[in-house]
Amino acid sequence: MIGRAEKIWLLLAGLTLLGAWLAETAEHGWLLAVTVAGVIVLKGRLVAVGYMEIGAARALIRRAVWGFVLAVPFLALLDYRFGDVVAQYTRAALH
Amino acid sequence: MSGSATISSRSLPGRVPGNPGIWVGIFCVLVEFLLLFNVYFIARAHNPEAFRHGPEKLATVAGTAITLLLVTSGYGMVKAVEAMRRDDKRVTLRWILFSMALGFGYPVVKFFEIRWNVSRGVDGAAGIFYTVYYYLTLNHLVHVFWGLLGLGWTAVRTGLGAYSAADHHGLEAAAVYWHTTDIIWLMIFPFFYVLR
Numbered sequence: 001m002i003g004r005a006e007k008i009w010l011l012l013a014g015l016t017l018l019g020a021w022l023a024e025t026a027e028h029g030w031l032l033a034v035t036v037a038g039v040i041v042l043k044g045r046l047v048a049v050g051y052m053e054i055g056a057a058r059a060l061i062r063r064a065v066w067g068f069v070l071a072v073p074f075l076a077l078l079d080y081r082f083g084d085v086v087a088q089y090t091r092a093a094l095h
Numbered sequence: 096m097s098g099s100a101t102i103s104s105r106s107l108p109g110r111v112p113g114n115p116g117i118w119v120g121i122f123c124v125l126v127e128f129l130l131l132f133n134v135y136f137i138a139r140a141h142n143p144e145a146f147r148h149g150p151e152k153l154a155t156v157a158g159t160a161i162t163l164l165l166v167t168s169g170y171g172m173v174k175a176v177e178a179m180r181r182d183d184k185r186v187t188l189r190w191i192l193f194s195m196a197l198g199f200g201y202p203v204v205k206f207f208e209i210r211w212n213v214s215r216g217v218d219g220a221a222g223i224f225y226t227v228y229y230y231l232t233l234n235h236l237v238h239v240f241w242g243l244l245g246l247g248w249t250a251v252r253t254g255l256g257a258y259s260a261a262d263h264h265g266l267e268a269a270a271v272y273w274h275t276t277d278i279i280w281l282m283i284f285p286f287f288y289v290l291r
Binding site for chain 1: 100107109110111112118121122125128129132133136137139140141143150155156158159163164166167169170172174177231259270274275277279281282284285286288289290
């Protein structure tokens with residue numbers, strides 16, 4: 001009998017193997033970046049909701065964890081697309 | 096009276112998985128890694144070519160193995176909490192030990208990965224990509240050690256019969272912290288091993 005935890009584990013393992021396959025075969029590009037960000041959000045949600053049970057947690061906990069899971073891949077996409085702008089605005093701070 | 100009761104129930108709905116103390120720690124860890132990921136983003140923005148070719152020299156199999164170890168270890172802690180909710184302490188202890196065994200696999204894989212890296216000239220001074228890679232992954236490893244200490248503590252407490260179906264907040268606290276380290280690795284893995 002496969003329960004909820006087992007289904008989540010299978011999904012996480014499958015998405016991990018997808019990541020390994022992408023690491024070996026995928027080319028640089030926007031499609032890879034969007035796929036990676038989507039997989040991060042999906043895996044993060046599976047762990048946060050399925051394993052940490054934040055769906056039933058207080059709003060502050062839900063927002064903090066879910067905000068982290070969304071913010072990091074979103075920032076990664078911004079960085080991937082607008083890296084030159086990020087470099088321009090942070091150059092002064094680094095030199 | 097009813098007004099204040101309404102405000103109270105609105106401001107504090109839901110439960111606290113584990114205990115409030117562990118969430119203070121988890122919030123700190125999330126903020127810390129948000130800052131560390133920003134270091135990654137800024138370094139990447141300034142060195143796009145280094146980050147585009149950096150993953151080519153890393154062992155995908157090591158990153159994949161660590162990810163599978165952590166998600167399976169996390170699954171073990173879910174089963175441990177489920178067993179404790181049934182008041183089955185013996186099964187709980189087995190699942191905690193299962194999670195710990197897989198968790199200890201992480202530093203073992205990391206050791207061989209770093210040895211393999213260094214033998215091929217991929218050390219912390221090999222370039223900005225690898226400097227950030229070592230900084231983030233070793234920092235994460237430190238948090239995993241804390242998580243393993245927590246799991247060890249809950250294993251001892253479970254063995255001593257300190258938890259019950261009605262009161263196992265400490266076990267849940269260790270589990271949610273362990274899942275947090277899992278979530279962070281699920282971001283580190285694609286950023287360093289997959290994204291080009």
